[in-house]
Amino acid sequence: MPFRAATAADEPALTALFRAAELAAAGRAGTTAPELRAILDAPDLRSAVADRDGAIVGFAALHAAAHVGHLRAHLATAPGEPADPLLDRIAGWAGGAKVTLFQLPGATTVPALRGRGWKPVRRYTRLTADLTTELPAPADAAAGVRILAAGEPATVHAVIEDAVAGHWQHRPRDFADFWRDQRGIDGHDPTLWWLAEVDGRPAAALIARGAPGRAWIGWFGTREPYRGRGLGRALLLTAFAELARRGHRTVGVDVDSANETGAPGVYRAAGMRVLGEADQWLLA
Numbered sequence: 001m002p003f004r005a006a007t008a009a010d011e012p013a014l015t016a017l018f019r020a021a022e023l024a025a026a027g028r029a030g031t032t033a034p035e036l037r038a039i040l041d042a043p044d045l046r047s048a049v050a051d052r053d054g055a056i057v058g059f060a061a062l063h064a065a066a067h068v069g070h071l072r073a074h075l076a077t078a079p080g081e082p083a084d085p086l087l088d089r090i091a092g093w094a095g096g097a098k099v100t101l102f103q104l105p106g107a108t109t110v111p112a113l114r115g116r117g118w119k120p121v122r123r124y125t126r127l128t129a130d131l132t133t134e135l136p137a138p139a140d141a142a143a144g145v146r147i148l149a150a151g152e153p154a155t156v157h158a159v160i161e162d163a164v165a166g167h168w169q170h171r172p173r174d175f176a177d178f179w180r181d182q183r184g185i186d187g188h189d190p191t192l193w194w195l196a197e198v199d200g201r202p203a204a205a206l207i208a209r210g211a212p213g214r215a216w217i218g219w220f221g222t223r224e225p226y227r228g229r230g231l232g233r234a235l236l237l238t239a240f241a242e243l244a245r246r247g248h249r250t251v252g253v254d255v256d257s258a259n260e261t262g263a264p265g266v267y268r269a270a271g272m273r274v275l276g277e278a279d280q281w282l283l284a
Helices: 008-026 033-040 084-094 110-115 153-164 175-183 231-245 263-269
Strands: 046-052 055-064 071-077 099-103 119-130 145-149 193-198 201-211 214-222 250-256 273-283
Touching: 008 033, 008 055, 008 071, 033 214, 046 084, 055 084, 071 084, 084 099, 084 110, 084 273, 119 263, 145 231, 153 175, 153 193, 153 201, 153 214, 193 231, 201 231, 214 231, 231 250, 231 263, 250 263
Parallel strands: 071 099, 214 250
Antiparallel strands: 046 055, 055 071, 099 273, 119 250, 119 273, 145 193, 193 201, 201 214
16 A cells, blocks of 8 residues: 655545544544644654555654654544554654554554554543533632733743642643743644732633634643632633634633543533543553
């Protein structure tokens, strides 16, 4: 089976490939054209398209992840098509470095992943909110609480680092590294960063992204002493209102299914619903 590098012209066919694989695995399709375009636009992308009789039946890609020093892979095959040759290409590109990729729990690629030494390490839940419908009204802010646009990105970074300290696989980073990563992500927009203050002290923060056709919650957290006060819900509803004002129709987020801070419940309280789950696989 011949392989070639992916091009921008492949976007429609690759979107259809991912959606067909998702339908076969879970009975639903979630990948959108903007999400596929973000993969093809990733810096230093290595990619392989499997072609059979003029039709794309497989895809593999590797690029740097958002976190410095990490590699992220992508994989999709048409039902009945082998994944092993594509996984071999990913391993060859990685050259022994650690790589992660996401697959739906029922994906036909799972046996090949196990056979090539990949291991499932975590499960994530994807939630989404429809911004075209009436969203829950935010409760009146408690005394001393303010929701404000983040004028100083370093403060947002400090709040988020504190809020997610101790979470699985979180590695603290200084502001310079964090800021560099955020600036390189599609949809980066500091006007979509918010802080919640309690009595003048930064207590919670949210970073949203507004890539065309793909609004996203990138980072979100509340410092432990301030949890349970509704700050997270207030931040989410503030972000949703602004994203809707800018013309976005939906917003999504991925959250660790084993999250111990109650984040999935906060997302649901803000009107988000579970779309599905995906497993993170690691090749080390």
